[in-house]
Amino acid sequence: xxxxxxxxxxxxxxxxxxxxxxxxxxxxxxxxxxxxxxxxxxxxxxxxxxxxxxxxxxxxxxxxxxxxxxxxxxxxxxxxxxxxxxxxxxxxxxxxxxxxxxxxxxxxxxxxxxxxxxxxxxxxxxxxxxxxxxxxxxxxxxxxxxxxxxxxxxxxxxxxxxxxxxxxxxxxxxxxxxxxxxxxxxxxxxxxxxxxxxxxxxxxxxxxxxxxxxxxxxxxxxxxxxxxxxxxxxxxxxxxxxxxxxxxxxxxxxxxxxxxxxxxxxxxxxxxxxxxxxxxxxxxxxxxxxxxxxxxxxxxxxxxxxxxxxxxxxxxxxxxxxxxxxxxxxxxxxxxxxxxxxxxxxxxxxxx
Ligand SMILES: Cc1cc2nc3c(=O)[nH]c(=O)nc-3n(C[C@H](O)[C@H](O)[C@H](O)COP(=O)(O)OP(=O)(O)OC[C@H]3O[C@@H](n4cnc5c(N)ncnc54)[C@H](O)[C@@H]3O)c2cc1C
Numbered sequence: 001x002x003x004x005x006x007x008x009x010x011x012x013x014x015x016x017x018x019x020x021x022x023x024x025x026x027x028x029x030x031x032x033x034x035x036x037x038x039x040x041x042x043x044x045x046x047x048x049x050x051x052x053x054x055x056x057x058x059x060x061x062x063x064x065x066x067x068x069x070x071x072x073x074x075x076x077x078x079x080x081x082x083x084x085x086x087x088x089x090x091x092x093x094x095x096x097x098x099x100x101x102x103x104x105x106x107x108x109x110x111x112x113x114x115x116x117x118x119x120x121x122x123x124x125x126x127x128x129x130x131x132x133x134x135x136x137x138x139x140x141x142x143x144x145x146x147x148x149x150x151x152x153x154x155x156x157x158x159x160x161x162x163x164x165x166x167x168x169x170x171x172x173x174x175x176x177x178x179x180x181x182x183x184x185x186x187x188x189x190x191x192x193x194x195x196x197x198x199x200x201x202x203x204x205x206x207x208x209x210x211x212x213x214x215x216x217x218x219x220x221x222x223x224x225x226x227x228x229x230x231x232x233x234x235x236x237x238x239x240x241x242x243x244x245x246x247x248x249x250x251x252x253x254x255x256x257x258x259x260x261x262x263x264x265x266x267x268x269x270x271x272x273x274x275x276x277x278x279x280x281x282x283x284x285x286x287x288x289x290x291x292x293x294x295x296x297x298x299x300x301x302x303x304x305x306x307x308x309x310x311x312x313x314x315x316x317x318x319x320x321x322x323x324x325x326x327x328x329x330x331x332x333x334x335x336x337x338x339x340x341x342x343x344x345x346x347x348x349x350x351x352x
Pocket of ligand 1: 010011012013014015016033034035036037038039040041042043044045046047048049166167168169170193194195196197213214215216246247248285286287288289310311312313314315316317318319
């Protein structure tokens with residue numbers, strides 16, 4: 001006897017977990033399936049959300065809308081889970097050179113950037129930091145404790161009979177006219193949220209992924225930093241003397257572990273900014289499911305209208321997932337159009 005669902009989500013990383021909370025909110029009948037043996041991208045994520053990104057410090061895509069939605073969404077989940085997962089924190093970016101100071105001084109006058117700038121200082125802010133030229137403090141940023149979010153969400157999903165641990169082989173999926181069936185499960189809608197594994201999955205492997213491996217470390221050090229520090233890496237103060245540090249970007253070597261090269265890169269970048277002793281207490285790695293055009297993948301299979309996808313979240317999973325989940329669900333439930341910039345229809349010419 002098969003169990004019937006309205007929705008089945010495959011993958012409990014950030015994308016699948018966020019979507020499951022939207023389904024809970026709407027009181028829909030669903031199951032989320034996950035293969036726990038894989039090192040997911042979400043398990044390595046630093047969890048930072050930040051309206052100003054990139055080497056040239058540009059306002060990120062739909063920054064205002066996404067940051068508001070992100071904070072509202074994770075606050076709601078904090079209330080549901082009765083625990084803290086969202087930490088609002090400013091970002092301190094020490095200046096590299098005089099041009100960098102000039103650029104930020106100009107940004108101070110710009111309407112776009114003014115709202116994000118808290119303070120520009122041309123003197124050092126911290127002892128033991130290589131910030132002699134001073135730096136800029138920006139606001140409307142923070143981080144999500146992704147590990148806690150995923151772990152406690154899983155516990156909640158399990159206790160409400162929404163969670164099953166298995167690996168789904170796409171070839172076992174049988175598509176009928178109105179239902180999809182596999183492994184004693186029958187569902188009206190199947191949504192793939194399987195991160196970098198989507199690259200080899202028969203339903204959506206035609207989408208142009210641009211996978212990027214990343215490594216992070218957790219360290220313990222005595223120094224006290226108030227803000228997240230960003231200078232070629234992120235240093236995130238989490239708890240007392242604990243910091244998350246990352247990340248590396250590797251496009252060619254996807255070795256399934258942390259590497260000496262990756263860890264050394266992080267160590268070198270820490271010593272370029274901080275003159276402080278520390279102990280590494282944890283190492284992590286993951287493969288970011290990025291897309292060629294740096295936009296998410298949301299939508300439905302060209303042939304099977306009840307097989308959907310949320311993917312391509314790249315290095316912004318925390319802030320993109322609520323927007324993407326809402327887009328997909330509102331399309332299914334209210335027939336609202338999916339944002340063209342994330343709709344996978346933009347790549348229909350690649351499907352054959
Ligand atoms: C080093 C690093 C640092 C990062 N830092 C940040 C950051 O600061 N801020 C930010 O917003 N983002 C960050 N990211 C990006 C973020 O991690 C990703 O955008 C996000 O985790 C993608 O989530 P996902 O759910 O799409 O994929 P994943 O997290 O990879 O989840 C996919 C899930 O699907 C499961 N799965 C796969 N195939 C199957 C199958 N056949 N059957 C069952 N289950 C299956 C996997 O086991 C996994 O649990 C970082 C990423 C890395 C690697």
